[in-house]
């Protein structure tokens with residue numbers, strides 16, 4: 001079902017901004033299209049592909065180009081899906097980094113996106129900041145994986161750089177470990193947080209929770225990802241959960257992010273922080289489109305005049 005259009009107004013309101021929206025797959029990228037549509041209300045929008053970026057370096061010159069022309073013509077870059085299969089993702093990362101170094105406003109910054117993709121690094125940063133999050137072990141051999149399982153009893157194995165619930169697996173038997181070690185090399189093993197829990201997804205933009213849903217996995221499934229049939233309902237977060245979500249996003253340096261939280265009797269815990277969070281599920285559950293506040297927040301970062309009053 002194609003969600004109804006929230007914003008009919010397509011004409012630029014200010015007309016003065018030029019905004020680049022980065023997507024590796026613009027034709028099929030619902031999120032980039034929503035963000036582009038919201039951005040069009042504030043200026044001229046170009047949908048850009050990662051392969052549109054290049055650089056020129058010479059003595060005293062270091063310039064990032066977009067479609068062969070200087071990147072300075074853009075006031076803002078939004079990065080709903082900044083890496084793709086075409087071109088070279090490592091080079092794309094470096095080019096976005098140079099873009100930020102040259103003073104361009106990039107939302108979310110590639111540096112923050114890289115932290116959020118890396119589950120070990122995310123766990124380390126959450127731990128250093130004292131934010132409650134499940135205990136994690138990273139191992140690279142079978143013996144240690146078995147020892148962790150013996151210690152935890154049940155654990156959740158996740159790809160170190162995965163997303164969308166792919167490869168996330170509840171491990172209760174040592175028999176599953178050889179296959180996991182063989183296919184993944186290194187294992188990121190999280191303490192399993194038990195069945196009595198509420199799974200929450202908080203969408204944080206500009207330092208506050210813009211919307212949240214509670215996700216109920218179908219019977220027999222412990223993962224609350226909507227793509228595995230979980231149902232989402234609007235919810236309000238209590239203060240502890242909201243503060244935790246906001247802090248988790250801030251610690252990674254994200255301007256906006258999706259935070260998976262689990263509510264336990266002892267309080268909320270952060271399961272994961274996503275720097276390119278989907279917002280279709282939130283839209284379908286709450287009717288609220290996150291593209292507009294994402295764009296408004298990004299614009300407030302470049303133009304204090306447009307900062308929203310809350």
Ligand SMILES: Nc1ncnc2c1ncn2[C@@H]1O[C@H](COP(=O)(O)OP(=O)(O)OP(=O)(O)O)[C@@H](O)[C@H]1O
Nearest residue numbers: 156163164165166190191192193223224260272274
């Ligand atoms: N340690 C855990 N204990 C209990 N349930 C967990 C645990 N880790 C993950 N889950 C469940 O599995 C789901 C998927 O795990 P997680 O969010 O870490 O990975 P992901 O969804 O692949 O990543 P992304 O959200 O970036 O797509 C969680 O939303 C949660 O419902």
Ligand SMILES: [Mg+2]
Nearest residue numbers: 164165260272
């Ligand atoms: Mg998740």
